Amino acid sequence: MKISATIITFNEEQNIKRCLESLLEVADEIVVVDSHSTDQTETICMSYEQVRFIKNEFPGHIEQKNFAIEQAAHEWILSLDADECLSDHLKTEIETIKSFDQTDFQAYSMPRLNNYCGKWIKHSGWYPDRKVRLWNRKIGKWGGNNPHDKVILDTDLRAGNLKADLLHYTIAxxxxxxxxxxxxxxxxxxxxxxxxxxxxxxxxxxxxxxxxxxxxxxxxxxxxxxxxxxxxxxxxxxxxxxxxxxxxxxxxxx
Known part of the structure; x- marks a missing residue:
């Protein structure tokens, strides 16, 4: 099982390094689709050998994320926003899934823990904020309504639940x-x-x-x-x- 991590960016120099560093151990490639950033986002991304950096005019959040999937080399997609990163426990869970010859599910959701103004928010409807972020591209793609996108799976499928947190540095x-x-x-x-x-x-x-x-x-x-x-x-x-x-x-x- 090989994983393509996909990220869309625009002027994410404050976040992108943290996101990329969390993916290096679990992703077999990292695809970054950038909407012509004017800061140091490209320079930071290009410093990693594992990253393929692609520029594409921004058509909308959903459209850009699906475009990123189309550029991926592998069937399994791990899609993160630039202001997100994998916790150490989540990396371990994903590495365990990768070690299996076959998986029980074709998609996995994970709880997202949001950091708001430096505080981890455990209530307010913001946690566990479970999101499907790891899935086989054959059975799902990004959908919903911009800017509130979500992964839409084939109707007869359900996602497995990972336990560890995806960390989201949402609002500074x-x-x-x-x-x-x-x-x-x-x-x-x-x-x-x-x-x-x-x-x-x-x-x-x-x-x-x-x-x-x-x-x-x-x-x-x-x-x-x-x-x-x-x-x-x-x-x-x-x-x-x-x-x-x-x-x-x-x-x-x-």
């Missing part, structure tokens, strides 16, 4: 989170605009944000994450409001 500061929400809500609004979904934007603008806050902070025990649990709940609610506010604005312009 509150300002970064707000900037991300502004960017992602714009993408989500345009995605909604181009879909067949019928949505009452005004209704969702009024009722979805308070529900999201209650869900994150109370039902999903965000208060146990302290100050940052409160920040996550408030900003998550704001993100929902902005998605439908921007959708309504686009609709009125059209």
């Amino acid at each position: 500061s509150l300002s970064a989170h707000i900037n991300q929400v502004n960017k992602f809500s714009e993408i989500a609004a345009r995605q909604l605009m181009n879909s067949d979904e019928k949505s009452s934007a005004t209704f969702k603008m009024i009722f979805d944000p308070p529900f999201i806050f209650i869900k994150r902070y109370i039902l999903q025990l965000g208060f146990l994450d302290g100050f940052y649990g409160l920040c996550i709940a408030v900003i998550s609610a704001t993100a929902k409001f902005l998605k439908y506010a921007k959708y309504r604005q686009l609709k009125s312009k059209k």
Whole structure:
């Protein structure tokens, strides 16, 4: 069993080395598809012999990740974002799977532990945040809605569950989170605009944000994450409001 690790990047000089270093022991090749970064991302990637660095104009998160899979040499794909890395225990689990002649599953999910402003978040609906990231490319590919992509497997298949954490250095500061929400809500609004979904934007603008806050902070025990649990709940609610506010604005312009 050989594994192709795939990563998409754009200006990831702060994260990419950590991600690549975690993959060196388990991946038989590492494919990085870059959207013409203007920082040191390319220089860092090219310093590793195991990395194939490919430039491709960014068509969308889902499309770029599927393009990366198409460049891979091996059937088994291990797909990470640049701000993610394998924990030591997860590397050991994957190496154990690689040692088998045959595996029980054609796909594996792993719990993702998110680091928010320097704090590991164990509640707020952010953990275990299980993701399929290791699978046989014959039975699945990236899908979902941009920017919230996910691996879609053939309907009659289920993924095996790995126990060790995938580490996600998601947000470095509150300002970064707000900037991300502004960017992602714009993408989500345009995605909604181009879909067949019928949505009452005004209704969702009024009722979805308070529900999201209650869900994150109370039902999903965000208060146990302290100050940052409160920040996550408030900003998550704001993100929902902005998605439908921007959708309504686009609709009125059209």
